[in-house]
Amino acid sequence: MTTSSAxxxxxxxxxxxxxxxxxxxxxxxxxxxAVVRSQTKHGDLDPRSADPRGSRAVTELLxxxxxxxxxxxxxxxxxxxxxxxxxxxxxxPDRLTHRQxxxxxxxxxxxxxxxxxxxxxxWSVGRLAPGVTASPxxxxxxxxDPDCTLPEARRAGSAETGGIRYRTTVDDADACYPSxxxxxxxxxxxxxxTGDTVLLGAPDMLLNNxxxxxxxxxxxxxxxxxxxxxxxxxxxxxxxxxxxTGGRESLFDLLPSGWLWGTLQLFVAAVLAAFWRGRRFGPLxxxxxxxxxxxxxxxxxxxxxxxxxxxxxRACAALRSTARTRxxxxxxxxxxxxxxxxxxxxxxxxxxxxxxxxALHSLLFGAPPRDDAALIALTDRLDxxxxxxRRS
Numbered sequence: 001m002t003t004s005s006a007x008x009x010x011x012x013x014x015x016x017x018x019x020x021x022x023x024x025x026x027x028x029x030x031x032x033x034a035v036v037r038s039q040t041k042h043g044d045l046d047p048r049s050a051d052p053r054g055s056r057a058v059t060e061l062l063x064x065x066x067x068x069x070x071x072x073x074x075x076x077x078x079x080x081x082x083x084x085x086x087x088x089x090x091x092x093p094d095r096l097t098h099r100q101x102x103x104x105x106x107x108x109x110x111x112x113x114x115x116x117x118x119x120x121x122x123w124s125v126g127r128l129a130p131g132v133t134a135s136p137x138x139x140x141x142x143x144x145d146p147d148c149t150l151p152e153a154r155r156a157g158s159a160e161t162g163g164i165r166y167r168t169t170v171d172d173a174d175a176c177y178p179s180x181x182x183x184x185x186x187x188x189x190x191x192x193x194t195g196d197t198v199l200l201g202a203p204d205m206l207l208n209n210x211x212x213x214x215x216x217x218x219x220x221x222x223x224x225x226x227x228x229x230x231x232x233x234x235x236x237x238x239x240x241x242x243x244x245t246g247g248r249e250s251l252f253d254l255l256p257s258g259w260l261w262g263t264l265q266l267f268v269a270a271v272l273a274a275f276w277r278g279r280r281f282g283p284l285x286x287x288x289x290x291x292x293x294x295x296x297x298x299x300x301x302x303x304x305x306x307x308x309x310x311x312x313x314r315a316c317a318a319l320r321s322t323a324r325t326r327x328x329x330x331x332x333x334x335x336x337x338x339x340x341x342x343x344x345x346x347x348x349x350x351x352x353x354x355x356x357x358x359a360l361h362s363l364l365f366g367a368p369p370r371d372d373a374a375l376i377a378l379t380d381r382l383d384x385x386x387x388x389x390r391r392s
Contacts, residue, residue, distance in 0.1 A: 045091040045118065045203055047071055047232045052209035058220050059230070061211075067225045073236040075100050081231040084112030084194070087224055088231045091203075093120040093128055095235040101127040103241070112193040114226055118203045119164055129188060129197055135165045141179050143214055148176035150187055152222035156215035161185045163202025177201075198223055312375050313368040320364055323382040327364075330389050341365050351392050355385075 043049025047059040047069055059069040072078050075096070082088050088108060090096075096104065105128050108115045117128055125132045141162040146153035153159075153176040165182035168175070175183035184201030200206075200223075205216035224230050306315040321339065328338035331351050337343035341361060349357045363385065369375040 045206060046234060050208065052207065054208050055206045055232075057208045057211045058206055058217070058224065059232070061217065061221055062225050062230060065221065065225055067228060067230055069230045069232055071232045071234060073234050074239045075103060075235075075241040078231065078233040079104060079107035081229075082108050082111040082113055082115075083229075085227050086111075086229040086231050087114040087116060087227045088233060089116040089118065089224065090120075090128070091118050091232065091234045093117050093124040093235075095237070096124060098127065100235075100239075100241055104128065105130075108195070108197070109190065110193055110195075112190075112195045114195060114223075115197045116223060117197065117199050118206065119201060120199060121164060125166070125199070129168075129186075129199055131170045132166050132168045132186065132188070132199065135167070135182060137163055137165075138180070144177040144179060144184060146176050147178055148174050148183075150174040150176050150185075152219060153177065153185065156219035156222065159215045159219045160204040160210055160213060161201050161219075163200075163204070165201060166199055307372075312370075312372070316368040316375060316378060319379055319382060323386060324364055326386060327389055330386075348389070351389060360385075 043051045043054040045053070045055050047055045048071065050056045062069060070081065072081060078088060078090075088111075090104070093101070101124055115128075117124070120128060120134065121136070122134045125134045142160055143158050144160075144162055145158050146156070148154075153174075159177065161177040161184040162179050163184055165179050165184055166175075166186045167182050168186060168188065170188050172189050174187040176185040176187070177183065179201075186199040188197045188199070190196055204210045205220050211217050211220065303315070306312070324338045324344060325335070327333075327348065328335060328344060331344070331347035333344050333347050341364075344364070345357050345360050348360050349355065352360075363378075363381055369378055
């Protein structure tokens with residue numbers, strides 16, 4: 001039977017609508033982020049990518065000229081591939097750790113091949129190109145003239161090399177495509193052997209959407225096609241050499257600084273939440289009640305509320321539950337099984353063989369009464385049953 005205390009569908013939705021609304025907001029946010037991320041540029045400087053920011057076009061042109069391109073993503077593979085008949089292109093030198101840069105510099109110093117560094121900044125030039133200093137981009141000039149004696153640059157003519165600018169103290173270095181009196185393309189001869197190192201101030205000339213502009217294609221093919229093999233090193237954050245420090249670092253050294261700042265912010269937020277939810281400072285102050293209410297008055301007041309709400313089912317359930325709780329220890333039934341018909345009824349039938357198990361079941365576990373008179377009769381029968389059990 002439905003009573004006035006039961007929640008309606010509207011009330012249930014009003015109380016719980018926050019949870020589904022929060023789930024919907026999270027799903028919408030996740031979809032929006034996925035859409036935004038799907039529109040970002042993927043495969044930057046990746047020789048397999050045909051995206052505008054990829055570099056598949058230049059590798060296809062090199063293949064037409066007999067130059068093979070091999071993509072590597074680990075430092076060990078890049079070091080092993082360095083040789084006199086190879087050009088090693090390092091796509092993102094600043095992504096390498098200082099230890100990786102030192103290992104790569106030692107591997108290429110005497111290899112006799114060419115090393116091309118794409119837009120190395122101050123983080124990497126000190127190790128990969130000793131004697132060179134890098135200046136950040138201030139004004140970007142899309143097209144620059146060679147203004148040097150390097151044959152590859154003179155044949156290519158104007159090209160889009162503007163970006164990071166370099167200055168060097170190395171003798172016999174070729175400083176080309178100057179911007180603000182500093183080179184945006186720098187070729188450094190090897191200290192021993194026939195190899196060299198080329199620094200590109202910007203990656204634009206290697207990208208698919210810039211290769212056909214100015215002399216970009218000519219310059220790229222000449223710089224990358226001087227040897228029969230091109231090794232394209234695209235550093236990966238998953239490379240084990242990036243975290244191999246010889247066991248000298250602790251766990252806290254391996255944690256990025258962002259995690260520490262995030263933990264501190266969470267701690268501050270937890271403290272503020274504790275103050276907000278506490279809202280009480282100091283010990284609790286005991287207070288004497290102005291009046292003492294008798295237990296009988298509380299019982300009568302609750303009964304009036306049940307009667308006003310016409311909640312005979314709840315009143316009946318409370319009466320039967322109390323009766324079963326008192327009867328169980330009288331017939332030797334554990335309190336945990338007092339509300340189990342299979343345990344309580346056989347024990348009562350054994351104590352009161354004339355009552356009948358079916359009648360006891362109807363009295364203690366039956367349907368709620370239909371009116372107030374039936375509820376009063378049920379109360380009298382429960383009292384009589386308890387008195388009879390106690391007498392027996």
